[in-house]
Each structure stands twice: as C-alpha cells, then as structure tokens.
Amino acid sequence: MQQRAINVILTGVTGTALAGMLVAGVAAASDDSAPSENPNLSQEAVATGQHKASEKHSDRSDAKSDSKGDSASDSKRAKKDRNVLLSGKTTASYFWDDGSGVNGDTGAPAGGKPMQKGLFASPSWPMHTKVKVTYKGRSITGFVGDRGPGRPSHNGVMLDLDTYTFRYLLDGGKPKSKYNAGGGEGHLKGVKWEVLDWGPGAGKKGAPRPFGS
Template identity: 55%
Template sequence: MACSAAGATLALSTVFCAGAVAAHAQKLPPPGVSTRIVPPMLLKGSTKASYFWDDASGRAGDTGLPAIGKPMQKGLFASPSWPLGTEGFIVYKDKEAPFFIGDRGPGIPSDNGVMLDIDAKTFAELTGGTFNSTTLMVQGFDSGHIEVSYIITKWGEGPGTKNHPVPFSDGAWRRVDNNPAPAPAS
C-alpha cells in the first residue's frame, strides 16, 4: 500500500504509513551515532608505518609484484609478519583507511620499529600529500614515516603471526600461527 491514497482508504493509508514511519524511526540510531557496521576487532595496536608502491617497474626500490599475486593497488599493505590476506583498517590523526596484507615488508626498517608498509596512494591521502605515479613517491609530505593505530578484523590464512607485528628478520612470515592473540575487550 502506498503512503498516499484517495477516497475511503485515505484514513487507513495514513494510519498504516504513520505506523511504518514510526516503526522505522525506532530502528534508527540517535543523531550523531554512526550506522557503520563494525567487524569484530581481533587485534589493536599502533606502529610506525612507511609507504611503498611495487608495480614491478623497478623504480624507487620496487621489488616486484606483491607476494599475494594481485597487482599493486590502493589498500594493499605489507607486513613483515602478519599472514597474507589479513584485513583491517588504520587510523592516522582523524583519517581512517581499510587495508589487506598483500606483500611482505618493510624489511630492514622493521628492525627499527617500522612494522607496516602502506600503499603510496593511501599514504598520500592520509598525509595530505600527492602520489607521483612517475617516481612512485609521495610529494608534499616531509616524512617517510607516520605513527598509525591499527585494528585487525580478519586474519589471513597461511604463514604469519596472528599477533602484534614483529620484524621481518624474526622469520614469523614463514611460520604458521595456530594460536592467535586473544581479541581485545570491547
């Protein structure tokens, strides 16, 4: 039944529609409350992050195509220890970005606490810089590292630690972890 009616059914239609609107309104959150569906939080923490863009061109330290077998793309991050296919999001200042782990790295920088490599396009958006597709570098941002918070919402399959990241040199990326970290309390 439509919410507009003519003749004898107008009163019934108006009551029906008012009831439907009221019922729907009861399901809506109060103003200012997000309606975004938040997946379960499996792990949260913070780390220093760098950026990369590996498109197999050999430019700017490019080491080839990502290990997951997908082309380089926005949202594809690298971890020195999490399983490939792990999903989540990061927060930098007031900006949020979803990701999936599609490559290994950073290598040597992870020994100095840089535990996440963000794709250069996302890094540019988060920092207000610009991704230069010729040089594969982020311009307009003076630092190559930022401090981010991370939340894991899904662990990937296969080798890698299902816990806070550890340096590449630890070799966790080649060991299967059947004992993930306990999920944080909500």
C-alpha cells in the same frame, strides 16, 4: 367572652404556624450549612489526578526510551569491538612494487595480487589479513598483500602502505606519482592499525614482528 375565646384560638393557630415556619427555616439552614462537594474542586482533583498519571506514564515512557537507546548504543559498541581482533600503533612507510624496479622495487607483491590502492606490506602478518589504518582522523581499510618493510621493521616501522593510502593519511591529498607520495614525508609516526580479519595466507597472527624473526 366569645371574642376572647376566638382570640385564644387564633393565637394558638398562629403560634403553631410560626413554630412550623421556624422548624422549616432551621432545617433549611441546616441543609445549607452541611458540607457538600464543590464541583470545581472535584474537577480540579480529577485534573490533578490525570496530570499525575500522565507524568508517571511519561516517566515510564522516557525510561523505556532511554533504556532502548542505551541498549542500541551498547550493542553497536560491542559489535564494533568484536570486529577489531587486534590494534596498536606504529610508524608507517610507503611503497609501490609493480616490477618496475623504481625506488628499490623488488617485483610483484608476494601475496599474489597485483599492486593496488589499499595493498599493504607487513613483516609478519598472514597474507590477505584485513587491516584498517587511521591517522589524524582519516582512515583506509586495506589488506596485507606483500612482505615489508625489511630492515626498517627492526627499528619499529611495522607497516608499508601503498603510495595512495600513505598520502591520503598524510593530508588527504593524492601522491605525486605511484612511486612518490610527495608531501615531504617518508614516514608517518603514530599510525593506528586495527586487524579486522586474519588472512588465510602464510604469516603469523598477533602483534607485528620484525621481518625474518
């Protein structure tokens, strides 16, 4: 009888202990199965967020850079356009008037400055007008220092270039002499002219007009 009582007590105690262990095991299992933050996933998410932020910043920087580049380009283009007051194309001849009488030389240039490289003759533009001439990619900037050509201007020859400018535009070379450009050409067709600044001397602004008109 006494032994049975002891067995019953032991059985109760053992059962309670086992029950406690089962409860603890269930709780532990419950904790293990609960969702938790994955450290690797968190780092990946942070990295991805930083990458996206970096991309957005880069896009904004590129946009700003492009905007600045476009603005600078537009500014240069606008400035260049403002410097050109008038432009067109014509056929050009050449001359060198220094009072020698060679090739029909009529005397010193009418503009008051001695004959020189970069001195052009126009039938109508104001004296000392600044002009840029371009032909086949070569350019020279000079000024109107004389009147001419005369009769040819009525046939569309609206510029007389000094010998050195004429030969340079033709082929990049130098004239045979002051009075002879050489190269086998007496006229250059399709010379582009650009008026950069109207001179203060006598003459008429605007499109070139034939001599005496």
